[in-house]
Amino acid sequence: xxxxxxxxxxxxxxxxxxxxxxxxxxxxxxxxxxxxxxxxxxxxxxxxxxxxxxxxxxxxxxxxxxxxxxxxxxxxxxxxxxxxxxxxxxxxxxxxxxxxxxxxxxxxxxxxxxxxxxxxxxxxxxxxxxxxxxxxxxxxxxxxxxxxxxxxxxxxxxxxxxxxxxxxxxxxxxxxxxxxxxxxxxxxxxxxxxxxxxxxxxxxxxxxxxxxxxxxxxxxxxxxxxxxxx
Numbered sequence: 001x002x003x004x005x006x007x008x009x010x011x012x013x014x015x016x017x018x019x020x021x022x023x024x025x026x027x028x029x030x031x032x033x034x035x036x037x038x039x040x041x042x043x044x045x046x047x048x049x050x051x052x053x054x055x056x057x058x059x060x061x062x063x064x065x066x067x068x069x070x071x072x073x074x075x076x077x078x079x080x081x082x083x084x085x086x087x088x089x090x091x092x093x094x095x096x097x098x099x100x101x102x103x104x105x106x107x108x109x110x111x112x113x114x115x116x117x118x119x120x121x122x123x124x125x126x127x128x129x130x131x132x133x134x135x136x137x138x139x140x141x142x143x144x145x146x147x148x149x150x151x152x153x154x155x156x157x158x159x160x161x162x163x164x165x166x167x168x169x170x171x172x173x174x175x176x177x178x179x180x181x182x183x184x185x186x187x188x189x190x191x192x193x194x195x196x197x198x199x200x201x202x203x204x205x206x207x208x209x210x211x212x213x214x215x216x217x218x219x220x221x222x223x224x225x226x227x228x229x230x
Contacts (some may be wrong), residue, residue, distance in 0.1 A: 001103065002046055004041075005168065005177060010100040011062035012173050015039070016127060020101040027100045027125055029120065031065035040064065040072060051100055054078040054092075056129030056170055057117040058085060063198040067226035080109065083116040087223050088163050092118070108157050110152020112186060113138030119158060125166035126181070127221045132158050133169045134176040137190045140203045143218070147203035152194045159185055171207045 002019040011032065017039070019026040020178060026048040043050050050073045057080070066077040067087060078090035078094050078098065094109035098120060105120040105127075113130040113136045117138070120127040130138030131153050163182030185191060193199045195198065 001058060002026075002048060004046075005048065006035070006042075008035055008062065010034070012171050013062050014168065014170055014172065014177075017042065017046075017048075018100065018103060018170060020103045022047050025049055025051040025100040027098060027103070027105075028065075028069065030055055030059070030129070031069060033063040033065045035066055036065045036068045036072065038055050039069065043073075049073075050075045051075050052078055052090070052098065054090075054120075055083075055085075056119065057114045058083060058143065058169075058218060059130075059169075071226075080107075080116050080118040081110070081150065082111070084154070085223070087226065094118075108217075110153035110157055111149075112128045112140055112146055112148075112153045112203075113143075115144035115146070115149075116208070117153070121161065121165075124164075125168055126158065126161060127170075128158060131172045132167060132188075134167065134184070135174070135188050137160050137188070137203075139208055141205065141206070141208065147200040150203070151199040153191075154187060154191065161196060178200065181186075197201065 004017040006015040013032050015031045016029040031053055053069045053075050055064055070077050076090050077087045078089045079085050081091045081093045094107055096107050098105040103122055106121045110119045110131040111117050117131050119130050124130050140150055161181045165181045169181040
């Protein structure tokens with residue numbers, strides 16, 4: 001398998017490129033608009049053809065590259081059925097799969113950070129969006145966030161994956177690139193709670209500034225970044 005983890009320094013966003021083989025189909029997860037040219041160059045260098053670009057949720061801290069990638073590569077664009085974005089060509093639900101050649105990523109609905117958050121699972125790794133971060137969890141104070149829903153997403157879905165499953169989040173602000181389910185279960189301070197109400201209280205007690213680009217990114221991402229790019 002071809003796998004690349006790409007980093008946007010401005011928004012601390014990870015974008016993931018996956019392909020089964022040289023000369024085959026490729027998937028990009030959570031691409032950033034300003035890095036479209038870098039993605040196109042890398043696809044050419046690796047000799048893979050982008051057929052699908054997907055966002056784990058509507059991001060509030062950067063503008064998505066879904067629209068620009070579709071314009072430049074004719075790829076399909078995908079988001080979950082719960083999303084407010086009407087611009088995507090594919091809408092997915094939990095229990096379905098994202099497929100490129102013989103790579104099949106299982107889809108989990110993992111709301112809490114937002115009400116349209118999804119995670120993508122391969123046998124050895126999971127792409128958790130902003131639901132589960134490395135030594136943290138996504139904030140739940142805007143975009144219909146819900147700490148109770150996030151607790152269920154974490155403890156009833158993601159943390160039930162095998163302990164050795166690699167965790168690849170959509171963001172990291174401390175230079176961490178990958179973790180495991182077992183590592184997060186043991187060392188993630190947000191997960192060391194006695195139960196759901198304790199988790200809700202913990203999240204509701206956070207006092208956080210709004211993301212710098214929220215007023216630009218959220219409306220732009222509902223149109224796959226196309227209005228922003230124009």
